[in-house]
Amino acid sequence: MKRGLKGDGWDGGDGSSTSGGPPAESCKRARPLEDDELEEDVAYSWGCLPQEILLHIFQHLPLLDRAYASQVCRSWNQAFHMPELWRFFDFELNQPASSYLKATHPDLIKQIIKRHSKHLQYVSFKVDSSTESAEAACDILSQLVNCSLKTLGLISTARPSFMELPKSHFISALTVVFVNSKSLSSLKIDDTPVDDPSLKVLVANNSDTLKLLKMSSCPHVSPAGILCVADQCHGLRELALNYHLLSDELLLALSSEKHVHLEHLRIDVVSENPGQTHFHAIDKSSWDALVRHSPKFNLVMYFFLYDDEFGPFFRHEIPVTHLYFGRSVSKDVLGRVGMTCPRLVELVVCANGLRPLDEELIRIAERCKQLSAVGLGECEVSCSAFVEFVKMCGGRLSQLSIMEEVLIPDHRYGPDEIHWEVSKHLGRVWFPDMMPTW
Numbered sequence: 001m002k003r004g005l006k007g008d009g010w011d012g013g014d015g016s017s018t019s020g021g022p023p024a025e026s027c028k029r030a031r032p033l034e035d036d037e038l039e040e041d042v043a044y045s046w047g048c049l050p051q052e053i054l055l056h057i058f059q060h061l062p063l064l065d066r067a068y069a070s071q072v073c074r075s076w077n078q079a080f081h082m083p084e085l086w087r088f089f090d091f092e093l094n095q096p097a098s099s100y101l102k103a104t105h106p107d108l109i110k111q112i113i114k115r116h117s118k119h120l121q122y123v124s125f126k127v128d129s130s131t132e133s134a135e136a137a138c139d140i141l142s143q144l145v146n147c148s149l150k151t152l153g154l155i156s157t158a159r160p161s162f163m164e165l166p167k168s169h170f171i172s173a174l175t176v177v178f179v180n181s182k183s184l185s186s187l188k189i190d191d192t193p194v195d196d197p198s199l200k201v202l203v204a205n206n207s208d209t210l211k212l213l214k215m216s217s218c219p220h221v222s223p224a225g226i227l228c229v230a231d232q233c234h235g236l237r238e239l240a241l242n243y244h245l246l247s248d249e250l251l252l253a254l255s256s257e258k259h260v261h262l263e264h265l266r267i268d269v270v271s272e273n274p275g276q277t278h279f280h281a282i283d284k285s286s287w288d289a290l291v292r293h294s295p296k297f298n299l300v301m302y303f304f305l306y307d308d309e310f311g312p313f314f315r316h317e318i319p320v321t322h323l324y325f326g327r328s329v330s331k332d333v334l335g336r337v338g339m340t341c342p343r344l345v346e347l348v349v350c351a352n353g354l355r356p357l358d359e360e361l362i363r364i365a366e367r368c369k370q371l372s373a374v375g376l377g378e379c380e381v382s383c384s385a386f387v388e389f390v391k392m393c394g395g396r397l398s399q400l401s402i403m404e405e406v407l408i409p410d411h412r413y414g415p416d417e418i419h420w421e422v423s424k425h426l427g428r429v430w431f432p433d434m435m436p437t438w
Helices: 022-030 035-047 051-058 063-069 074-080 106-119 131-142 167-180 196-206 223-232 248-254 284-293 331-340 358-367 383-396 415-426
Strands: 088-093 122-127 151-156 186-188 212-214 238-242 264-270 298-304 322-328 346-351 373-378 399-402
Touching: 051 074, 063 074, 088 131, 122 131, 131 167, 167 196, 196 223, 223 248, 248 284, 331 358, 358 383, 383 415
Parallel strands: 088 122, 122 151, 151 186, 186 212, 212 238, 238 264, 264 298, 298 322, 322 346, 346 373, 373 399
Antiparallel strands: none
């Protein structure tokens, strides 16, 4: 049915206008709308929604649903391209033959680069294990010449495929972003071939805004390279790196008066070549300086070492708050943890061999007064010692995990009684974990 606006009213269904006195107008108002007129009126109302309302609706829709909605009418298509909807984008790049994950469609990538690259601000690239996906990510990065990113994340969902690219190719693409982004605040580039010269470009263009830098497993960066970042990026609040980049000079730079309070420092201590990797020691005075400067910061340490490589660690007090052992660790090392980690909040131990950890757990409970989360894997503990440990820590243990199979029954408690005793001291119902039977 043909209808159109005419002044403030609607014209007649046949296109002719009505004229005359009040009776005709009264009849026109009294005539009920037919079904097709109602549907057309509703469609017209949806098409005339204000842009700010459309924006609010589109912001809550997945990208594919937004694309379908953009085909409803011209107004909705215009809303689909509003800059506010393109500030956040996750590029997912993978090869269908080797990945079950959905990839961002190539046509959409072309459209984003053509129409919305200048709108991008918060961007991540998730790539699978193929070199082709990493190359595609670099190709997109090299075309982002008209945008100023605030956050960038390069994420390898499987093995680190960025490391398989020619270093110069990767650095060239990343430098495009560093040069054109003048307000980069967050950068996550773990497992990439970033190097010292590229970090200097980052600092030269974003030293006033950088707050977060995650660059674990970046073998081409030297201690001098990361020190350059800490020296000039005084707003840096979160930092993640490998232990070989940690130095007394870096800790002192993070403790300077010019630097803001550090909030989070993650250190990965990884043995790449067993028996051949030398781990240096960090002075206690350097840690003390950082604690004085940033008394509330979290120090997270992941250890993937063999037993004979722990020599330089836990020899004096260290301000670690979250401690994870990814490989088997000896009773001696865990005993030193209890003596040197008074700020410890969380402890996770993968395994410790065949000797019970009774004394070590009791020592940790005595010395680590802030401990609130404990996870023990293949770590044998007598039932009595475990109950005593929980009793000493009390209700502050918000997370407690241990396999039932590693709890050793003794003269006081067995598997059936320990659940009640631990629950009593925690103030909530607790059960040990069960080993899967498959």
